[in-house]
Amino acid sequence: MRxxxxxxxxxxxxxxxxxxxxxxxxxxxxxxxxSARYLAWSEKDVVVARTNGDVDCVGVHGGSPWSFTREGSPxxxxxxxxxxxxxxxxxxxxxxxxxxxxxxxxxxxxxxGNDIQTLRVNPFASNVxxxxxxxxxxxxxDLQTQQAIFKAKNITHDNLDMRVPVWVKxxxxxxxxxxxxxxxxxxxxxxxxxxxxxxxxxxxxRRPVSETSFGDLPITAVLVQGNRVIFGDTAGNVNAIDMxxxxxxxxxxxxxxxxxxxxxxxxxxYVASVGLDRMVHVHHVETRKAVHxxxxxxxxxxxxxxGKEAFEDLKAxxxxxxxxxxxxxxxxxxxxxxxxxxxxxxxNVSDSESE
Numbered sequence: 001m002r003x004x005x006x007x008x009x010x011x012x013x014x015x016x017x018x019x020x021x022x023x024x025x026x027x028x029x030x031x032x033x034x035s036a037r038y039l040a041w042s043e044k045d046v047v048v049a050r051t052n053g054d055v056d057c058v059g060v061h062g063g064s065p066w067s068f069t070r071e072g073s074p075x076x077x078x079x080x081x082x083x084x085x086x087x088x089x090x091x092x093x094x095x096x097x098x099x100x101x102x103x104x105x106x107x108x109x110x111x112x113g114n115d116i117q118t119l120r121v122n123p124f125a126s127n128v129x130x131x132x133x134x135x136x137x138x139x140x141x142d143l144q145t146q147q148a149i150f151k152a153k154n155i156t157h158d159n160l161d162m163r164v165p166v167w168v169k170x171x172x173x174x175x176x177x178x179x180x181x182x183x184x185x186x187x188x189x190x191x192x193x194x195x196x197x198x199x200x201x202x203x204x205x206r207r208p209v210s211e212t213s214f215g216d217l218p219i220t221a222v223l224v225q226g227n228r229v230i231f232g233d234t235a236g237n238v239n240a241i242d243m244x245x246x247x248x249x250x251x252x253x254x255x256x257x258x259x260x261x262x263x264x265x266x267x268x269x270y271v272a273s274v275g276l277d278r279m280v281h282v283h284h285v286e287t288r289k290a291v292h293x294x295x296x297x298x299x300x301x302x303x304x305x306x307g308k309e310a311f312e313d314l315k316a317x318x319x320x321x322x323x324x325x326x327x328x329x330x331x332x333x334x335x336x337x338x339x340x341x342x343x344x345x346x347x348n349v350s351d352s353e354s355e
Contacts, residue, residue, distance in 0.1 A: 001265075002306040003272055003280055004046055004060075006036030007298035012048055012058055017282060017292035026058045038077040039261075039302040042084050046304065049077035055086055057100065060306070066100045075133075076119025080126045080143075087129060087143065089119040095129070097143055110146040112139065122173045122186060130188055132168025138190050138200060150186065153206035167193035170222040170231070177203060189243070191219030191231050199243065212246040214239065221262045223271070225285055230271055232259025238273050238281075240288070250288050254281045257299070265305040274300035 003015040010027035026048060027036060038049040045065060048056045055077070056067040072090025079086060086098045093116050096109040117133035122140075128149070132138045140150035155164055174187035185203025192198070195215050198208040217233040224230070228249065232238045236255040241248055257276030264271055269285040276299045282292040 001268075001270070001282065001292065003282070003294070004039060004304040004306065005274060005280055005296055005300050006039050006048060006302040007296060007300050008032060008035045009298050010034035010036050010050065011298065012036055012039070012046065013296065014060060015280060015294050015296070017280065017294050020294055022294070022296070025060070025062070026056060026064065035301065037074055037301050039304050040077060040079045041304060042079045042086075043081075047077070047079055047086060049074045049088060053090070055088065055098070055100075068098060068100060070096060070098070075116050076131070078119065078121030078129070080121060081123075082126055087119070087121050089116055089129075089131065091116070095119075095131075095141070095143075107143075107146075112141060112148075118168060118170055120171050120173065120188075124173060124176055125186065128186060130171050130173065132171060132190065134167050134193075135165070136168060137166045138168055138171060138188065138198075140186055140188075140202065150200075150202045151206065152190075152200060152208075155207055155211065165194060167218075169193050169218060169220055172223050174199075174224060177201060189222055189224055189229055191222040193218035195219060195233070197222070197229060197231065197241065197246075210246070212241070214241065214248075221259050221273075223262050223264055225264055225269075225271070228285065230262060230285070232262055232273055232275070234258040236275060236277060238262070238271075238283075240285075252281070252283045252288050252290075254283070254290050254293065255279065260300060261302045263303045263305045270305065272303045272305050274303040276300075 001017050003017055006012050009030035012026040013022040014025050015022045033052050035051040036048050037051055040047045046058045051073050053070045057065045072092055075089050077088045089095045093111050093113045094109050095112055097107050099106055112131055115133040115136050116131050120130045122128040127143045129141050138152040139148050142149050154166055158164055168190055170191040172189050176184040185201050187201050190198045196213050198211045201209045217235050219231050219233050222231040227243045228240050229243050230240045236257050238252040238255055255273050259273055259275040262273050271283050271285050273281045278296050278299055280294040283290055
């Protein structure tokens with residue numbers, strides 16, 4: 001199994017967790033000013049968003065097809081698979097869509113306001129992004145019209161009739177549902193700094209359709225596998241709950257530092273977690289058993305798991321390299337044998353002449 005990780009010193013590594021070995025793909029000059037904050041797949045390459053505003057594309061076999069720089073430290077980054085376009089939001093709330101391969105002109109940037117702390121591209125509707133932050137409830141924006149298409153409404157006051165604070169820290173999208181009128185709504189799961197898990201359906205209402213509170217620590221990362229919501233917090237706890245009943249399914253033991261990112265394997269039932277404990281933890285999603293761990297030396301910010309196709313491509317590339325090397329060695333051996341035969345033939349001629 002191959003895991004791509006990004007750390008606070010700017011390194012991006014390709015980790016073979018079974019062999020406990022890692023190859024540096026990018027960031028040989030380590031500096032916290034170029035900290036690798038976010039990772040995303042762009043076909044079979046990895047896109048890296050850095051603290052200083054740099055955005056790099058790194059090939060899993062080496063090389064950097066393209067890179068560009070924008071102002072401001074990122075709070076989120078995603079890829080629109082259709083065009084290979086990069087969506088990025090900085091701390092000032094400026095959202096930009098960049099076409100690094102120039103398949104079409106870059107649209108103008110637009111501002112979604114201050115205090116944004118997370119951005120997510122909807123994989124089921126690539127023209128839609130979700131954002132949220134401190135006192136910024138979940139919003140959905142259309143990248144084509146550059147207008148908000150959904151603004152979440154806060155839940156009702158608590159039992160003391162006091163307003164419930166808002167602080168969106170993480171979000172992920174669910175497959176859409178069809179509304180009664182035939183239009184499709186967007187569904188998303190949100191994790192907050194006030195240890196809440198909220199589920200929204202834009203075709204139903206602006207408030208969460210369901211909500212639960214878990215523990216007493218801020219939620220920093222969240223993802224969904226089937227009906228299972230997996231989330232991590234600032235103390236390194238990674239838990240799973242049933243999205244339908246909010247029943248606690250169990251904890252993924254191992255992590256001890258604040259969780260920065262979670263990732264699911266695209267074809268196998270594995271989840272990877274990284275954070276401040278400098279470890280890569282891979283667990284089985286259903287049994288929650290620890291499958292692999294790897295010590296990365298630096299504190300980690302982001303993680304990706306590689307699918308079977310990418311691994312097969314890498315294996316095929318390695319096989320081709322071995323075949324090419326073997327062909328080269330065989331050619332050298334044939335040349336050596338031919339040279340020795342010529343030398344022996346000349347030696348026999350000399351012996352016969354001397355006789």
